[in-house]
Amino acid sequence: MRPALFSDPPREARPRRLAGRVAYAESPAERAHLRRLRRDLSEATAQESFVLHYQPRIALGSGEITGGEALIRWPHRRRGLMAAGSFIPVAEQSGLITDIGAWVMRAACLAAMTWPAGVRVAVNVSARQLHDQELLRQIGGSLEGSGLAPERLEIELSEAILMDDNLDTLLALSAIRDLGVGITLDDFGAGLASLDMLKRLPLEQIKLDRALVRTLPDDAEDVAIAQAIVDIGHALGLGVVAEGVETEAQRCLLAAMGCDHAQGYLFSQPLPEEQFHLRLGALAVAGGAAA
Ligand code: C2E
Ligand code: MG
Numbered sequence: 109m110r111p112a113l114f115s116d117p118p119r120e121a122r123p124r125r126l127a128g129r130v131a132y133a134e135s136p137a138e139r140a141h142l143r144r145l146r147r148d149l150s151e152a153t154a155q156e157s158f159v160l161h162y163q164p165r166i167a168l169g170s171g172e173i174t175g176g177e178a179l180i181r182w183p184h185r186r187r188g189l190m191a192a193g194s195f196i197p198v199a200e201q202s203g204l205i206t207d208i209g210a211w212v213m214r215a216a217c218l219a220a221m222t223w224p225a226g227v228r229v230a231v232n233v234s235a236r237q238l239h240d241q242e243l244l245r246q247i248g249g250s251l252e253g254s255g256l257a258p259e260r261l262e263i264e265l266s267e268a269i270l271m272d273d274n275l276d277t278l279l280a281l282s283a284i285r286d287l288g289v290g291i292t293l294d295d296f297g298a299g300l301a302s303l304d305m306l307k308r309l310p311l312e313q314i315k316l317d318r319a320l321v322r323t324l325p326d327d328a329e330d331v332a333i334a335q336a337i338v339d340i341g342h343a344l345g346l347g348v349v350a351e352g353v354e355t356e357a358q359r360c361l362l363a364a365m366g367c368d369h370a371q372g373y374l375f376s377q378p379l380p381e382e383q384f385h386l387r388l389g390a391l392a393v394a395g396g397a398a399a
């Protein structure tokens with residue numbers, strides 16, 4: 109899908125997009141599956157039985173690891189280790205995301221305190237978490253509880269946040285930015301974000317969506333779009349991160365475009381905390397790729 113860079117998202121696109129984010133069940137079997145998942149997730153939330161994996165973020169210029177993105181995993185007794193994509197929509201829909209998000213924020217800040225001072229931690233935040241003052245309190249509490257400097261924390265907002273682009277969202281984000289915490293617009297170029305958002309939201313960075321990166325360097329139009337996003341980001345004083353970088357050709361092209369940072373399987377999968385620590389031990393990553 110092409111990014112709707114030059115206009116606001118069409119209104120009729122919103123309900124469909126929303127419907128895609130909540131896990132709609134069609135058949136009785138699917139509904140039963142969802143009920144079980146919700147019940148298990150509620151138990152897991154009460155017991156805080158999640159783990160965080162960290163995916164290294166690499167500076168394309170130096171090849172150094174400058175940050176780690178916290179990605180939640182749920183070790184399920186029957187289903188094995190579940191990736192975020194398979195249960196976060198259910199957590200959002202059921203409201204459990206507020207408690208899960210609080211745990212993630214605390215755990216990520218505590219972990220980052222054990223990393224070298226130049227390495228930041230990025231925490232994903234759902235649109236629903238931004239709706240009340242709770243997120244600001246959670247961030248403040250986690251920073252205070254861990255002793256992490258606010259400049260070492262970033263939150264990543266998916267563009268779904270843009271569907272609730274109102275004054276409250278803006279105020280909540282500004283209050284977070286005022287703490288000194290960085291804000292990254294995740295999945296940029298995926299379809300809904302407009303250029304206007306880039307100047308209205310108090311952002312520090314934008315993250316090029318994996319769907320756009322995937323077609324590089326072969327798709328000439330996507331190359332042009334990616335270059336335009338890097339240039340616009342820089343012109344607005346924003347850093348640009350590319351996600352889902354899987355090939356050396358993508359890394360070379362993004363570096364040549366002037367993209368600042370990259371993440372993806374080429375460098376590393378998301379790693380359990382101890383392995384991320386080991387990776388940090390060798391801070392300079394030869395040639396930028398250490399897979
Ligand atoms: P995201 O923030 O855009 O994270 C990137 C997703 O792509 C992750 O999936 C990651 O494992 C995967 N990925 C990373 N590099 C590559 C690559 O090179 N190729 C491919 N094919 N995939 C790659 P994951 O962990 O399943 O997370 C999915 C989404 O769930 C995240 O998208 C984020 O929006 C959300 N999420 C993850 N952790 C949390 C959390 O703690 N809280 C909240 N609210 N949302 C979270
Ligand atoms: Mg993210």
Ligand code: MG
Binds near residue numbers: 294318
């Ligand atoms: Mg993303």
